[in-house]
Amino acid sequence: MPVTAAAADLREPNAHGADADVLRRQDPEIADVLAGEGRRQADSLQLIAAENFVSPAVLAALGSPLANKYAEGYPGARYHGGCEYADAAERIAVQRATALFGAEHANVQAHSGSSAVLAAYAALLRPGDTVLAMGLAHGGHLTHGSPANFSGRWFDFVPYGVDAESGLIDHEQVRVLAHEHRPKAIVCGSISYPRHIDYAAFREIADEVGACLIADAAHPMGLVAGGSAPSPVPYADVVCATTHKVLRGPRGGMLLCGGELAERIDRAVSPFTQGGAQMHTIAAKAVALGEAASPGFAAYTRQVVANARALAAALARAGLLITTGGTDTHLITADPAPLGVDGRTARARLAAAGIVLDTCALPYGDGRGIRLGTAAVTTQGMGAADMERIAALFTAALRDDPDAAGKARAEVRELVGRYPPYRG
Numbered sequence: 099m100p101v102t103a104a105a106a107d108l109r110e111p112n113a114h115g116a117d118a119d120v121l122r123r124q125d126p127e128i129a130d131v132l133a134g135e136g137r138r139q140a141d142s143l144q145l146i147a148a149e150n151f152v153s154p155a156v157l158a159a160l161g162s163p164l165a166n167k168y169a170e171g172y173p174g175a176r177y178h179g180g181c182e183y184a185d186a187a188e189r190i191a192v193q194r195a196t197a198l199f200g201a202e203h204a205n206v207q208a209h210s211g212s213s214a215v216l217a218a219y220a221a222l223l224r225p226g227d228t229v230l231a232m233g234l235a236h237g238g239h240l241t242h243g244s245p246a247n248f249s250g251r252w253f254d255f256v257p258y259g260v261d262a263e264s265g266l267i268d269h270e271q272v273r274v275l276a277h278e279h280r281p282k283a284i285v286c287g288s289i290s291y292p293r294h295i296d297y298a299a300f301r302e303i304a305d306e307v308g309a310c311l312i313a314d315a316a317h318p319m320g321l322v323a324g325g326s327a328p329s330p331v332p333y334a335d336v337v338c339a340t341t342h343k344v345l346r347g348p349r350g351g352m353l354l355c356g357g358e359l360a361e362r363i364d365r366a367v368s369p370f371t372q373g374g375a376q377m378h379t380i381a382a383k384a385v386a387l388g389e390a391a392s393p394g395f396a397a398y399t400r401q402v403v404a405n406a407r408a409l410a411a412a413l414a415r416a417g418l419l420i421t422t423g424g425t426d427t428h429l430i431t432a433d434p435a436p437l438g439v440d441g442r443t444a445r446a447r448l449a450a451a452g453i454v455l456d457t458c459a460l461p462y463g464d465g466r467g468i469r470l471g472t473a474a475v476t477t478q479g480m481g482a483a484d485m486e487r488i489a490a491l492f493t494a495a496l497r498d499d500p501d502a503a504g505k506a507r508a509e510v511r512e513l514v515g516r517y518p519p520y521r522g
């Protein structure tokens with residue numbers, strides 16, 4: 099059963115009557131690029147854990163006249179005239195976000211997940227404050243203290259990690275570090291942790307040391323929306339998220355918090371770290387949040403997790419070392435070393451077979467692993483039997499054998515050909 103919400107074709111005229119032919123006539127060079135990307139997405143297997151296929155309705159909102167509108171400020175209090183429809187779009191997005199996640203307040207203006215985290219820090223911290231977050235090699239995001247990122251430059255990050263044996267978050271270590279360093283904030287959330295996060299445990303530790311708790315739930319937020327992962331909202335002072343990834347909206351960020359922090363969060367987003375809101379994206383966020391409130395989306399998230407579990411089990415049978423032994427979410431991380439390849443070689447060989455995924459840091463040892471997810475393939479309509487097939491394609495593609503790779507490429511084409519992301 100295809101889970102994609104609507105079945106319009108990308109080549110059909112969009113919401114305001116323009117169509118792809120206009121672009122082709124005016125700018126064939128870019129039209130070719132876009133068409134090529136559309137073919138690439140449909141013709142290969144999209145296993146990047148952070149990616150998904152948004153609905154044609156989300157694409158229509160992104161390509162709408164709201165892209166022209168300047169709307170600095172918040173609904174009812176803008177620096178610009180003519181904001182009545184911009185205000186309506188943002189009010190609807192905020193209302194849908196608060197209802198969907200049971201939060202008192204939502205800010206939907208953050209341009210990205212990183213911007214959301216920046217705003218959370220701006221609202222709660224001062225430069226030089228100590229922050230406890232997952233170390234980057236263990237699955238922390240760049241905004242969790244990377245020296246290459248503002249976070250590592252402006253704050254004093256103390257990293258916690260996962261247990262060497264189990265791969266699970268070591269809550270005892272988090273507690274010890276919290277008592278030792280007395281951080282102003284604790285961040286929970288990861289780019290690669292495949293298990294549910296125990297937000298109650300983090301809340302307890304934060305309370306013991308008087309720290310605020312920031313949940314960076316960019317990856318699991320879509321699962322939370324569909325009831326397939328625990329919600330950080332009752333536990334965290336601020337929840338940061340993306341509206342893309344499993345949530346299947348446009349690329350963008352979002353923050354949720356209680357009423358008492360609402361004004362500080364809003365000011366931290368704009369004017370502190372951002373200027374004008376991107377109103378076409380906010381309208382598209384509203385559309386995606388509307389979709390995410392439907393029973394069909396809850397079923398989608400259950401299938402995402404079922405597919406990830408099936409794929410993790412099949413990859414384990416194929417010989418890969420699955421971090422934590424499996425997954426609770428859409429996300430799988432694995433070490434392909436038992437098959438005689440490291441993450442980088444694996445990614446290259448898989449790419450040659452049309453299987454697209456990321457490498458990731460492995461917390462222990464100096465090799466790299468691979469990171470993949472089932473959000474996109476599940477939107478396409480794939481199920482458990484397809485996950486078995488994908489694992490078999492991994493086995494074929496990872497062998498150092500050009501013939502096997504060529505055969506795997508053809509089989510990937512056949513598989514994805516049965517599940518076009520956008521239908522005519």
Ligand SMILES: *Cc1c(COP(=O)(O)O)cnc(C)c1O
Nearest residue numbers: 210211212239288289314316317
């Ligand atoms: C994806 C992600 C982000 C960043 O989102 P961008 O939109 O790429 O800036 C931040 N934190 C976590 C945990 C993420 O998974």
